[in-house]
Amino acid sequence: MAPTAQRAKKGSKKAAKAPRPSGGKKRNKKRKESYAIYIYKVLKQVHPNTGISSRAMVIMNSFVKDIFERIASESSRLAKYNTKSTITWREIQSAIRLILTGELLKHAVREGYHSFTMKRRSELVNPFYDKVSSRNSSALTSLV
Numbered sequence: 001m002a003p004t005a006q007r008a009k010k011g012s013k014k015a016a017k018a019p020r021p022s023g024g025k026k027r028n029k030k031r032k033e034s035y036a037i038y039i040y041k042v043l044k045q046v047h048p049n050t051g052i053s054s055r056a057m058v059i060m061n062s063f064v065k066d067i068f069e070r071i072a073s074e075s076s077r078l079a080k081y082n083t084k085s086t087i088t089w090r091e092i093q094s095a096i097r098l099i100l101t102g103e104l105l106k107h108a109v110r111e112g113y114h115s116f117t118m119k120r121r122s123e124l125v126n127p128f129y130d131k132v133s134s135r136n137s138s139a140l141t142s143l144v
Contacts, residue, residue, distance in 0.1 A: 035064045071095050089116055 039060050043052055052060070074095035075087050084091075089112070096108050 033065075035061050039064065067099075070099050074098055 036057050039057065040052065043050060071092060075091040078091045078094055079085070079087050082091075093109065093112060096112070097105065100108055
Protein backbone atom coordinates (compact mmCIF):
# COMPACT_ATOMS: atom_id res chain seq x y z
CA MET A 1 0.00 0.00 0.00
CA ALA A 2 2.78 2.39 0.78
CA PRO A 3 4.30 2.29 -2.75
CA THR A 4 1.02 3.35 -4.34
CA ALA A 5 0.74 6.27 -1.96
CA GLN A 6 4.24 7.37 -2.93
CA ARG A 7 3.36 7.15 -6.62
CA ALA A 8 0.32 9.30 -6.08
CA LYS A 9 2.48 11.91 -4.39
CA LYS A 10 4.98 11.83 -7.23
CA GLY A 11 2.25 12.17 -9.86
CA SER A 12 0.52 14.98 -8.03
CA LYS A 13 3.51 17.27 -8.35
CA LYS A 14 3.43 19.33 -11.50
CA ALA A 15 6.44 20.78 -13.19
CA ALA A 16 6.62 24.53 -12.91
CA LYS A 17 6.09 26.27 -16.23
CA ALA A 18 8.85 28.54 -17.37
CA PRO A 19 7.64 32.12 -17.68
CA ARG A 20 7.28 33.30 -21.25
CA PRO A 21 9.66 36.07 -22.27
CA SER A 22 7.93 39.44 -22.34
CA GLY A 23 8.80 39.95 -26.02
CA GLY A 24 7.67 36.43 -27.05
CA LYS A 25 4.62 36.11 -29.25
CA LYS A 26 1.74 33.75 -28.65
CA ARG A 27 1.52 30.97 -31.24
CA ASN A 28 -1.51 31.26 -33.47
CA LYS A 29 -3.68 28.22 -34.07
CA LYS A 30 -3.45 26.73 -37.52
CA ARG A 31 -6.56 27.69 -39.47
CA LYS A 32 -8.68 24.92 -40.91
CA GLU A 33 -9.93 25.36 -44.44
CA SER A 34 -13.66 24.96 -44.73
CA TYR A 35 -16.29 25.68 -47.34
CA ALA A 36 -19.04 25.84 -44.72
CA ILE A 37 -19.91 29.51 -45.18
CA TYR A 38 -20.14 29.12 -48.95
CA ILE A 39 -22.24 25.96 -48.66
CA TYR A 40 -24.55 27.79 -46.26
CA LYS A 41 -24.88 30.79 -48.60
CA VAL A 42 -25.76 28.55 -51.55
CA LEU A 43 -28.27 26.66 -49.40
CA LYS A 44 -29.98 29.92 -48.44
CA GLN A 45 -30.12 31.01 -52.10
CA VAL A 46 -31.74 27.75 -53.16
CA HIS A 47 -33.89 27.00 -50.08
CA PRO A 48 -34.18 30.09 -47.83
CA ASN A 49 -36.23 28.36 -45.11
CA THR A 50 -34.03 25.27 -44.80
CA GLY A 51 -31.21 24.76 -42.31
CA ILE A 52 -28.36 22.27 -42.22
CA SER A 53 -27.04 20.19 -39.33
CA SER A 54 -23.38 20.27 -38.37
CA ARG A 55 -23.00 16.62 -39.36
CA ALA A 56 -24.47 17.32 -42.81
CA MET A 57 -22.16 20.33 -43.13
CA VAL A 58 -19.14 18.11 -42.41
CA ILE A 59 -20.29 15.71 -45.13
CA MET A 60 -20.87 18.52 -47.65
CA ASN A 61 -17.49 20.07 -46.83
CA SER A 62 -15.79 16.72 -47.38
CA PHE A 63 -17.65 16.30 -50.68
CA VAL A 64 -16.58 19.74 -51.97
CA LYS A 65 -12.94 19.14 -50.99
CA ASP A 66 -12.97 15.75 -52.71
CA ILE A 67 -14.44 17.13 -55.94
CA PHE A 68 -11.97 20.04 -56.02
CA GLU A 69 -9.08 17.65 -55.44
CA ARG A 70 -10.25 15.37 -58.26
CA ILE A 71 -10.67 18.27 -60.69
CA ALA A 72 -7.26 19.70 -59.79
CA SER A 73 -5.43 16.41 -60.20
CA GLU A 74 -7.19 15.55 -63.47
CA SER A 75 -6.60 19.00 -64.97
CA SER A 76 -2.96 18.80 -63.88
CA ARG A 77 -2.67 15.43 -65.60
CA LEU A 78 -4.25 16.83 -68.79
CA ALA A 79 -1.83 19.78 -68.81
CA LYS A 80 1.07 17.38 -68.37
CA TYR A 81 -0.14 15.22 -71.29
CA ASN A 82 -0.25 18.30 -73.51
CA THR A 83 3.21 19.40 -72.28
CA LYS A 84 1.87 22.64 -70.83
CA SER A 85 3.01 24.13 -67.56
CA THR A 86 -0.16 26.17 -67.02
CA ILE A 87 -3.64 24.88 -66.25
CA THR A 88 -6.16 26.89 -68.27
CA TRP A 89 -9.94 26.89 -68.28
CA ARG A 90 -9.86 24.33 -71.08
CA GLU A 91 -8.03 21.76 -68.95
CA ILE A 92 -10.43 22.40 -66.09
CA GLN A 93 -13.45 22.03 -68.36
CA SER A 94 -12.06 18.81 -69.85
CA ALA A 95 -11.38 17.45 -66.36
CA ILE A 96 -14.95 18.25 -65.33
CA ARG A 97 -16.26 16.48 -68.43
CA LEU A 98 -14.23 13.40 -67.49
CA ILE A 99 -15.15 13.37 -63.79
CA LEU A 100 -18.80 14.40 -63.61
CA THR A 101 -21.77 12.79 -65.33
CA GLY A 102 -25.39 13.54 -66.21
CA GLU A 103 -27.17 16.63 -64.90
CA LEU A 104 -24.27 17.55 -62.63
CA LEU A 105 -22.01 17.78 -65.69
CA LYS A 106 -24.48 19.97 -67.59
CA HIS A 107 -24.90 22.38 -64.68
CA ALA A 108 -21.16 22.56 -63.99
CA VAL A 109 -20.27 23.31 -67.62
CA ARG A 110 -23.04 25.91 -67.93
CA GLU A 111 -22.09 27.68 -64.68
CA GLY A 112 -18.39 27.59 -65.56
CA TYR A 113 -19.03 29.04 -68.99
CA HIS A 114 -21.29 31.71 -67.48
CA SER A 115 -18.66 32.76 -64.93
CA PHE A 116 -15.94 32.79 -67.60
CA THR A 117 -18.01 35.04 -69.89
CA MET A 118 -18.89 37.36 -66.99
CA LYS A 119 -15.19 37.71 -66.11
CA ARG A 120 -14.33 38.33 -69.74
CA ARG A 121 -17.13 40.90 -70.06
CA SER A 122 -15.91 42.77 -66.97
CA GLU A 123 -12.39 42.89 -68.47
CA LEU A 124 -13.77 44.32 -71.71
CA VAL A 125 -15.71 47.02 -69.88
CA ASN A 126 -12.79 47.90 -67.60
CA PRO A 127 -9.48 46.98 -69.29
CA PHE A 128 -7.50 47.64 -66.09
CA TYR A 129 -9.77 45.41 -63.98
CA ASP A 130 -7.24 42.62 -63.59
CA LYS A 131 -4.08 44.67 -64.10
CA VAL A 132 -4.01 43.83 -67.78
CA SER A 133 -0.77 44.83 -69.45
CA SER A 134 -0.77 47.88 -71.73
CA ARG A 135 -0.22 45.62 -74.74
CA ASN A 136 -3.41 43.68 -73.97
CA SER A 137 -5.41 46.74 -72.93
CA SER A 138 -5.10 48.31 -76.37
CA ALA A 139 -6.42 45.10 -77.92
CA LEU A 140 -9.29 45.03 -75.42
CA THR A 141 -10.29 48.65 -76.00
CA SER A 142 -10.40 48.03 -79.73
CA LEU A 143 -12.94 45.27 -79.07
CA VAL A 144 -15.23 47.59 -77.10
